[in-house]
Amino acid sequence: MARMTMIEAIRDAMDVKMGMDEDVVVFGEDVGYFGGVFRCTQGLQKKYGKHRCFDAPINESAIVGAGIGMATYGKRPCIEIQFADYVLPAYDQIVSEAARIRHRSNGQFTAPIVIRMPTGGGIFGGQTHSQSPEAIFTHVSGLKTLIPSNPYDAKGMLIAAIEDDDPVIFLEPKRLYNGPFDGHHENAVTSWAKHEKGEVPEGHYTVPIGKAEVVEKGMDVTILAYGTMVYVAQAAAKENNIDAEIIDLRSLLPLDLDTIVNSVKKTGRCVVLHEATLTSGFGAELTSLVQQHCFNHLEAPVLRVAGWDTPYPHAQEWHYFPGPKRVGKALKRVVEAQ
């Protein structure tokens, strides 16, 4: 076991896989010599050579497109998009190509590629360093979409993603890179050093894709969350003395419906959280599934707390971010509903 930040855990996952499998290649903007703007690939080029870990030109479409080409040859590209906000130029390659190549060639060609990207806000990054684009990926057939919330999961899920035979979108909540963050931006930053999920085993292990984790057991309400919002949920429940069952979804697609349904059947109430904008967000999918599978158990309408339907503002960041106050309000409404 070692103490790691999420950055170190992600790096360690790539290190483990690069050591085990010559076909794993890592590339992206500034990832080679420099080790990435968030330092997730630091040292990999030195250790595995320039042909295994290298810088790419600033062209996201080409980075993903070339990655797909390599994957269809038999490589296991694990590529970095510098910020999730910059994946959009690559969207066509992801949606029309990576996601469909297995289906359209009937399995002759497959694209086992991992596309990593820092996601979410909380760093005053304005509209182009803060977005949470998960729903534009979960909407696409053929992609898997993962979002870990701690170092332990990050490493195990990234290893599982690299080993997966289908394309995986791997979202890294950047506000969690150096420590858990509960939305109380006015408080001092906490680090992973004291958090149990900052304990990361050495070597190879996986956290299976498609499995959620119940991070708090509770009876009053089920909170469905992922990424940064897991910690916001914990803070909001605690501050309002609500006995919430908090589920960290981890894998948005495939989704662990059993864990969700079992929990909501027990609590009879559900609040869905995400940082991404509300309308057509992944919360709409979750809400729909909950009402379909738990209808007779529900004692209150399912509520969603999400980013407002605006571009992510710079100055009003903390008015925009769905922090513990807004989450707490929703929890009370749902718990108190007759």
Add this chain to the structure above:
Amino acid sequence: MSDEKMPKATGPLSISIPEPPGRPGDAPDFSYIEVPKAGEVECPAIDTKPEDMRHLAYSIVRVLSRKGNAVGPWAEFLGDDLNDESLLRGLKDMMKTRIFDARMLTAQRQGKTSFYTQCLGEEAIATGFQRMMRKGDMNFPTYRQQGLLIADGCSMFDMICQIYSNEKDNLDGHQLPCLYSFKDHGFFSISGNLGTQYVQAVGWAMASAISGDDKIASAWIGDGSTAETDFHSGMLFASVYQPPVVLNIVNNQWAISSFNGLAGGRNAPFAARAHGYGFPSLRVDGNDYLAVLAASKWATERARRNLGPTLIEWVTYRVAAHSTSDDPSAYRPKEESDAWPLGDPVERLKLHLIKKGAWSEERHTQAMAEIESEVIAVQKEAEKYGTLNRGKGPDPEKMFEGVYKEMPDHLVRQRLEFEA
């Protein structure tokens, strides 16, 4: 095809992974840049056919000699634009840009803003180019062209309030610091996504031409960002429709930690990219204010005379860190900027003006002090209206405004929820 008819393979294949000539600890090495003598490169007539001036992409237009004299055909081409008054103005524009940057860099370190991008060492390009733009023309800049605004006389108060995201921020806190929008100064709203605006500039110029107007557009991009698809899209549309646009590439050698070879800039000069599209290009000493004026005049005149697009590669060096989030000592030799062969744009113009008897060390020192106090005074005034996270800031509800012209019901409901 049968295997016997194929030529034998020569051995295992390999790819090339480009590396810069120096990393931290290495001696800086700029031997890859061939610097011609000032005045050496010809100045073609404005209506020269692209195929007759291809060699200009492989040299560097330079006007200021090592000794500070203005020499050669591009100096002659400047004609009346070479008067002392306009050059002194240029010098002060560059000095102001530099001092403004230094003050804002410090302000960022003091927590008054979240982010800042300097253009240290690159001041000549934007300030000089703007002299050749006219009211109504439109620049599509990047975050490193603040010199366009300074040279156009944009209010520094307005610029600082945007940087501070304070209550007087003309963008109401919506956008990142330095990603200005000043329509009245022909300065298009800057996107944070690289390259997207290159093709938009081309479209804007097409619209001007379709409308029978006389306005021109100017596109800006960094060396690293020429890799983006939108750069190539812009080049294509410029080639096909021949609109009145100047396509600028600011080649400052670096894109964060990536040297310009990663954008293909060491296999051929960026300027040569125009050749495949069949329009003319210039490669210019971006640290030579006079060369900047001359090349800008050439390309803007060509656009105004309906002779179509010109690509300009400005050869310069990013002396500053990429941004306040960056530390270049992790990826390039520390002494690299001192070894840069094209010198410093402010020092070079200063030397020229002193040589001409239009300026002196004393006046320079005095001007520095004057500009510095001007910037400090404006900064103080701006700080009365707050800095990031200090003071009232833009009205939080303003984040709901400007998403649409008229706020749809779902946003009205969200705003109500926000107020509650």
